[in-house]
Amino acid sequence: MTAVDRMELRIRAGSILLEALLALIVVVSITVGFSSYRQSPGEERTARRTAPWVYVAALLFMSRRRWRQRIVIGPAGVRWRRSENDEGRGLTWSEVEEFFILGPEEFELRGAGRSILFTPSFGGLPEARAQVSRALGDLRHRLRDRALREGELHFRMPALRWKAHALYLVALLVLTGLSAAGVVHFLRRDAADAPLLVLVVAFGVWLVWKLRRLASGMGTIVTLYRDGILVRRLDGSRKIGWSTVTAAEWNEKGELEIVLEGGKRVPLPRQLGNLTLLEGFIDEARTGPTSS
Numbered sequence: 040m041t042a043v044d045r046m047e048l049r050i051r052a053g054s055i056l057l058e059a060l061l062a063l064i065v066v067v068s069i070t071v072g073f074s075s076y077r078q079s080p081g082e083e084r085t086a087r088r089t090a091p092w093v094y095v096a097a098l099l100f101m102s103r104r105r106w107r108q109r110i111v112i113g114p115a116g117v118r119w120r121r122s123e124n125d126e127g128r129g130l131t132w133s134e135v136e137e138f139f140i141l142g143p144e145e146f147e148l149r150g151a152g153r154s155i156l157f158t159p160s161f162g163g164l165p166e167a168r169a170q171v172s173r174a175l176g177d178l179r180h181r182l183r184d185r186a187l188r189e190g191e192l193h194f195r196m197p198a199l200r201w202k203a204h205a206l207y208l209v210a211l212l213v214l215t216g217l218s219a220a221g222v223v224h225f226l227r228r229d230a231a232d233a234p235l236l237v238l239v240v241a242f243g244v245w246l247v248w249k250l251r252r253l254a255s256g257m258g259t260i261v262t263l264y265r266d267g268i269l270v271r272r273l274d275g276s277r278k279i280g281w282s283t284v285t286a287a288e289w290n291e292k293g294e295l296e297i298v299l300e301g302g303k304r305v306p307l308p309r310q311l312g313n314l315t316l317l318e319g320f321i322d323e324a325r326t327g328p329t330s331s
Contacts, residue, residue, distance in 0.1 A: 043132075043174045046112040048161040055106050059098060066094045110161060112170050117148060119155045128153055132174045136181075137312035139197045140293075144168070147197055149312070179316050186263065186320075194261040194317050196310055209250060256308050263320055268297070270305060277305065287321040297321065 070090040107122040118129035136150035144164040147156045148171065157164055186192040251274065258273040267280040279297065286298040293309035295318055307314065 043114050048110040048163050050106050050160050051162040054160040062097045139312050192263040195312050196259055281325045284325040287318045
């Protein structure tokens with residue numbers, strides 16, 4: 040395993056100032072809204088005098104529970120701490136099983152039933168990602184060993200599957216509600232409103248289709264077998280034999296696309312765990328006698 044220098048990430052000063060400003064906006068908005076009701080002058084003065092103390096309490100809470108957080112990267116692994124003296128939770132490098140790229144800087148490590156999320160609130164994320172990537176140089180070999188033992192290898196999305204199911208449910212409810220509203224409107228009003236009704240329903244169908252695609256992608260699970268690859272989404276699954284795969288390429292969205300015979304492409308979300316390793320496994324499997 041590649042040696043890793045110790046590195047400590049803390050909440051950026053810019054993030055602290057932004058969150059403090061947002062807290063001030065929230066407190067002021069609540070105070071103004073509360074004062075807008077018909078109240079006695081005494082109640083209004085009390086609300087205005089209380090607001091600064093509420094804001095101070097909010098700052099104290101965030102300084103203790105939020106702004107003192109840190110992530111420590113070291114030779115043994117990575118550890119998230121609530122404060123300098125907090126033990127927090129950690130992962131050794133050998134425990135890390137999944138590496139998720141969630142955005143230009145944001146990423147997540149998961150393994151042994153625990154996870155550590157590197158959010159843009161922390162400074163030094165590019166250097167941290169480089170450190171983590173070097174430390175996980177043996178992850179490929181560990182995944183290969185697991186595939187040989189179990190005969191399959193899973194690549195999952197981050198902790199979004201329950202959100203995907205919720206979004207899918209919202210899409211169905213929206214479509215049902217629009218359909219019911221459209222039918223009731225058509226029955227109760229003159230047929231002259233039909234063009235407007237068609238426009239509303241068309242927009243609803245477009246919105247539901249977008250929500251459906253988003254939810255389906257959030258629930259993606261990819262499984263490698265010796266004879267092929269299975270791509271499962273919330274709205275269905277597809278088994279692809281290695282003999283039909285011609286390449287694995289990256290697109291402009293950062294997604295990995297499985298290119299099939301005839302030019303058809305099957306995109307995989309960029310948030311999929313260990314996605315860069317998956318590309319290598321696909322290339323090996325389609326050119327070799329076995330799938331890893």
